[in-house]
Amino acid sequence: QKEVEQNSGPLSVPEGAIASLNCTYSDRGSQSFFWYRQYSGKSPELIMSIYSNGDKEDGRFTAQLNKASQYVSLLIRDSQPSDSATYLCAVNPYSNTGGFKTIFGAGTRLFVKA
Amino acid sequence: DTEVTQTPKHLVMGMTNKKSLKCEQHMGHRAMYWYKQKAKKPPELMFVYSYEKLSINESVPSRFSPECPNSSLLNLHLHALQPEDSALYLCASSQEGTGSNQPQHFGDGTRLSIL
Numbered sequence: 001q002k003e004v005e006q007n008s009g010p011l012s013v014p015e016g017a018i019a020s021l022n023c024t025y026s027d028r029g030s031q032s033f034f035w036y037r038q039y040s041g042k043s044p045e046l047i048m049s050i051y052s053n054g055d056k057e058d059g060r061f062t063a064q065l066n067k068a069s070q071y072v073s074l075l076i077r078d079s080q081p082s083d084s085a086t087y088l089c090a091v092n093p094y095s096n097t098g099g100f101k102t103i104f105g106a107g108t109r110l111f112v113k114a
Numbered sequence: 115d116t117e118v119t120q121t122p123k124h125l126v127m128g129m130t131n132k133k134s135l136k137c138e139q140h141m142g143h144r145a146m147y148w149y150k151q152k153a154k155k156p157p158e159l160m161f162v163y164s165y166e167k168l169s170i171n172e173s174v175p176s177r178f179s180p181e182c183p184n185s186s187l188l189n190l191h192l193h194a195l196q197p198e199d200s201a202l203y204l205c206a207s208s209q210e211g212t213g214s215n216q217p218q219h220f221g222d223g224t225r226l227s228i229l
Contacts, residue, residue: 032215043204043220044157051215088156092215101170102218104156 002027002093006105014113019076021108023089026070032092033065033072038107039085048074079112086110117141118221120205126227129195135224137188137205146188147218148180149204157204163188195228202226 003026013019021035032051036044048063050056050072056063062075072091076083089105118139127133137146145164149157162170163182177199179191188205202225206218 032217034217036220043202043223046217046219049217090217101159101162106156 002091002103004089004091004103004105006087006089006108008106009109010111011108012111012113013079015079015081017079017112019079019083019110019112021074021076021087021089021110023072023074023091023105024070025072025089025091025093025103027091027093028067028070030067030070030091030093033063034090034092034102035061035063035072035074036088036090036104037083037085038088044088076110079110081112081114084110084112118205118207118219120203120221120224122224123222124225124227126229127192127195128229129197131195132191132193134192135190135203135205135226137190137221138186139207139219139221140186141207141209141219142185143207143209143219144185145208146182147206147208148178148188148190149206150199151202151204151223161190192226195226197228200226200228 005024035048037047038044050063050065060077064073086107086109088107090102121136148160151157159172160174161180166182177194181189202223204223205221208218209216
């Protein structure tokens with residue numbers, strides 16, 4: 001069973017702080033890793049993609065990938081109340097039948113307090 | 115606004131009705147997906163179309179019937195649904211076909227309620 005695990009939270013941080021969201025995955029053959037943000041009642045919105053070990057920065061967001069530890073994280077710097085949402089970690093594991101099926105974690109709820 | 119358009123945004127139907135959900139994208143993506151999402155749960159994959167052919171069916175009940183008329187359109191035909199089928203139905207698309215490492219882009223979803 002291929003799994004993606006996230007702490008469901010809620011994770012509460014004060015405005016301006018760094019929010020750190022973590023995700024582990026079970027399939028060592030996984031190739032692609034994504035972070036989606038989902039506001040309540042809305043659809044998931046892609047915020048970061050990462051494919052190789054290390055850090056990838058985009059504005060206030062930094063994704064970190066460590067394939068040896070099967071770990072991917074998302075850092076949000078200078079957190080704003082508008083960042084309050086559920087963050088879904090998504091992984092494309094390898095499939096021996098061909099093709100990738102994105103596996104979503106359960107999501108971490110983030111609250112940024114003004 | 116998203117580049118994947120879903121209609122209708124809301125749908126209420128009885129268990130004996132037949133209805134269809136529609137999804138359209140004009141990004142040139144060749145893979146399209148249907149997901150079901152219940153409250154406080156992650157999206158659950160239902161179907162994947164790659165180059166207009168059904169490539170993945172996640173053992174979805176036959177009361178859900180997908181159709182891909184062309185590379186830009188994806189339909190989900192609904193018939194004899196159960197109350198537990200009430201959920202947010204999400205359409206997504208991605209570049210290339212199944213096997214792609216590209217991320218998926220989601221539509222706003224159709225909120226479906228079964229009476």
